[in-house]
Amino acid sequence: MLDLKRRSRRTGLTPIALALPLALFILLCLSSSTFTSLENLANVNSQIAALLIASLGQAIVAISGGIDLSVGAVMGLTSAILVTVDPSLAVPLAYAMGIAVGLVNGLGVTFFNVHPLVMSLASMTFVQGLALLVNPVPGGVVPGYLRTLAVSEPLGLPAALFWSVGVILLAWYLLNRTRFGLRTYAVGANPASAQRNGVSAARHKVACYVLCSLAAVTAGIFLTARVGAGDATMGAAYSLDTVTAMALGGVQLAGGAGSVLGVVAGVLTLGLISNGMNLLGISPFLRAAVTGVLLLAAIGLQRREAIGA
Amino acid sequence: MTDFATSPSTTTGQRLRAAGSAVASLPFAYAATLILLIAAYFMRPALLSPMLLLLIARQAAPLGLAAIGQSLCMRVLSIDLSIGGVIVGVSYILTGGLLPFSDPVLMLIAIAFGVAVGLLNAFFITRLRASSVIVTLAVTLIITGVAVAFSQLRSPGDAPEMLRQVSRLKIGIVPVALLIWLAVLIPIAVFLRMSVFGRYIDAIGANPRAAWVSGIPYVRVVTVVHVMSSLFAVFSGFLLIGFVGVGSMDLGRDLALNSLAAVILGGVTFGSGKGGVLGPTVAALMLTFSFNLLTSLGLGEPAKLMLQGLIIGVAAAAYSIQRKT
Numbered sequence: 001m002l003d004l005k006r007r008s009r010r011t012g013l014t015p016i017a018l019a020l021p022l023a024l025f026i027l028l029c030l031s032s033s034t035f036t037s038l039e040n041l042a043n044v045n046s047q048i049a050a051l052l053i054a055s056l057g058q059a060i061v062a063i064s065g066g067i068d069l070s071v072g073a074v075m076g077l078t079s080a081i082l083v084t085v086d087p088s089l090a091v092p093l094a095y096a097m098g099i100a101v102g103l104v105n106g107l108g109v110t111f112f113n114v115h116p117l118v119m120s121l122a123s124m125t126f127v128q129g130l131a132l133l134v135n136p137v138p139g140g141v142v143p144g145y146l147r148t149l150a151v152s153e154p155l156g157l158p159a160a161l162f163w164s165v166g167v168i169l170l171a172w173y174l175l176n177r178t179r180f181g182l183r184t185y186a187v188g189a190n191p192a193s194a195q196r197n198g199v200s201a202a203r204h205k206v207a208c209y210v211l212c213s214l215a216a217v218t219a220g221i222f223l224t225a226r227v228g229a230g231d232a233t234m235g236a237a238y239s240l241d242t243v244t245a246m247a248l249g250g251v252q253l254a255g256g257a258g259s260v261l262g263v264v265a266g267v268l269t270l271g272l273i274s275n276g277m278n279l280l281g282i283s284p285f286l287r288a289a290v291t292g293v294l295l296l297a298a299i300g301l302q303r304r305e306a307i308g309a
Numbered sequence: 310m311t312d313f314a315t316s317p318s319t320t321t322g323q324r325l326r327a328a329g330s331a332v333a334s335l336p337f338a339y340a341a342t343l344i345l346l347i348a349a350y351f352m353r354p355a356l357l358s359p360m361l362l363l364l365i366a367r368q369a370a371p372l373g374l375a376a377i378g379q380s381l382c383m384r385v386l387s388i389d390l391s392i393g394g395v396i397v398g399v400s401y402i403l404t405g406g407l408l409p410f411s412d413p414v415l416m417l418i419a420i421a422f423g424v425a426v427g428l429l430n431a432f433f434i435t436r437l438r439a440s441s442v443i444v445t446l447a448v449t450l451i452i453t454g455v456a457v458a459f460s461q462l463r464s465p466g467d468a469p470e471m472l473r474q475v476s477r478l479k480i481g482i483v484p485v486a487l488l489i490w491l492a493v494l495i496p497i498a499v500f501l502r503m504s505v506f507g508r509y510i511d512a513i514g515a516n517p518r519a520a521w522v523s524g525i526p527y528v529r530v531v532t533v534v535h536v537m538s539s540l541f542a543v544f545s546g547f548l549l550i551g552f553v554g555v556g557s558m559d560l561g562r563d564l565a566l567n568s569l570a571a572v573i574l575g576g577v578t579f580g581s582g583k584g585g586v587l588g589p590t591v592a593a594l595m596l597t598f599s600f601n602l603l604t605s606l607g608l609g610e611p612a613k614l615m616l617q618g619l620i621i622g623v624a625a626a627a628y629s630i631q632r633k634t
Binding site: 067069104108112113114115117118119121122123124125126127128129130131132133136240243244247253283285286287288289290291292293295296299300301302307 | 386387388433434435437438439440442443444446447448449450451452453454455457458461517527528531566569573579610611612613614615616617618619620621622625626629630
């Protein structure tokens with residue numbers, strides 16, 4: 001019992017976070033006949049795969065005590081790069097860009113001591129501008145092999161399922177089975193004491209920001225390949241959606257607590273809500289409003305010490 | 310002999326150094342304005358005609374008003390990114406045609422709406438202690454989502470005649486919008502300098518924990534600041550809607566980030582307890598001027614965004630280095 005309590009403090013998981021997607025699932029099964037069709041479920045999966053990839057990256061930064069609002073812009077720039085650069089160079093270049101953005105965020109936060117929100121807002125704005133400069137109008141041709149990776153159906157299952165399971169396993173392994181994961185929790189819970197125990201908190205945080213940007217690039221690649229065209233602003237909603245998803249899943253924005261399972265639950269909640277609203281014919285603009293309400297609810301329930309930013 | 314010769318020179322040296330550090334601690338906006346004006350003189354001298362400068366100042370008025378509110382928020386270690394959302398809300402209230410009231414009543418409703426948004430922000434930030442950036446972004450999502458969803462039902466109407474007049478009228482050659490900006494700015498600056506409330510703001514900004522334990526009405530101050538910020542956003546929205554003439558759901562979308570850039574450039578940073586109203590004001594003028602310069606050089610939206618990002622990032626980093634040393 002005690003062990004369970006200690007665990008829930010580390011994972012930040014609450015029964016509500018896990019019950020929410022289940023309740024939504026049951027509700028949607030009852031209210032819409034098309035919801036349970038295999039086609040729609042595959043659709044939900046491919047709709048949320050990009051969000052899942054980006055949210056897991058966001059969660060790693062959050063557990064280490066930071067936040068990254070540049071996720072959406074990085075996805076947009078990835079998309080812009082994929083359709084403008086030579087196909088053989090596109091993917092390496094996109095990942096190099098991700099590393100660069102992550103380094104800038106991480107160094108700004110650690111060595112220049114800028115508040116993570118301000119720092120990532122700055123890089124978000126810059127990267128979004130750059131993306132629009134690279135690819136001003138949506139369109140272009142996505143390299144064929146990427147298209148295959150995103151929309152093919154190996155073994156009769158949608159490719160998005162393999163992407164999702166892959167990143168979930170990777171993130172789970174990273175956070176729960178490696179030194180890196182342990183250090184991430186330590187740095188997020190108390191950077192000073194982690195430092196005294198021989199973890200270079202600054203260097204570790206920089207690594208977390210780089211990972212988050214790499215996850216955003218991956219999400220951008222998947223989304224671009226799935227849509228089949230480049231769009232510099234395709235990630236616009238993702239910065240806040242990732243924060244909403246992980247906050248719903250019990251990842252503490254103050255750092256030190258969170259779990260892969262929670263992030264998956266949060267992503268499912270958001271995905272089911274938007275799919276459900278789609279099926280029930282509710283205006284897509286209201287979806288943004290609902291995300292806002294969920295975000296307010298999720299972070300309003302997280303207690304923290306400081307008032308302000 | 311050497312003593313006589315060196316001692317006055319060291320004092321001038323010290324004085325020079327003191328003056329130098331005083332200049333160095335001035336907001337970046339001042340130096341940046343100077344550089345921009347010089348750059349404009351060589352590249353686009355036409356921008357420097359008094360006529361155009363006054364027009365640019367008029368154009369800067371909404372940003373200037375929003376920046377006052379943003380600067381107050383940042384001085385109490387908070388951030389208000391709901392400015393864009395408030396303006397969209399105001400635009401919808403005034404031009405959406407949903408409410409069957411006369412223009413003055415609609416403007417009062419818009420003001421009440423601003424107060425409500427400010428109170429909502431403040432409730433989440435102070436009572437539930439949620440991150441101000443996330444709260445205000447979420448509020449923006451909600452307002453914009455609802456307003457855009459409803460505005461699909463009918464096309465937006467014209468702006469109230471009064472607001473259009475305000476944006477068009479001039480006294481002599483000075484636009485009325487500019488005068489309104491000044492009429493709001495000066496009393497606020499005096500009030501913040503003379504009042505206890507201004508001291509509270511500085512105390513919270515300098516050391517929140519010390520301010521909390523010494524019994525300063527922390528929650529009340531942050532609440533009032535957020536309500537003020539939303540009210541400034543409403544007034545800024547009034548001016549914008551007057552400029553455009555018709556309602557639009559795209560109004561003020563970049564105002565939240567621009568005001569953040571203006572405030573950081575204007576010398577207000579987290580955790581210093583410093584910062585005035587003049588710095589952000591100069592920065593608002595400077596930013597608007599630089600956007601005009603970029604447009605005149607044929608660079609569009611992407612360059613503007615990149616400049617904004619660079620300004621926010623570099624200025625914030627430079628200030629925190631300055632503070633550390």
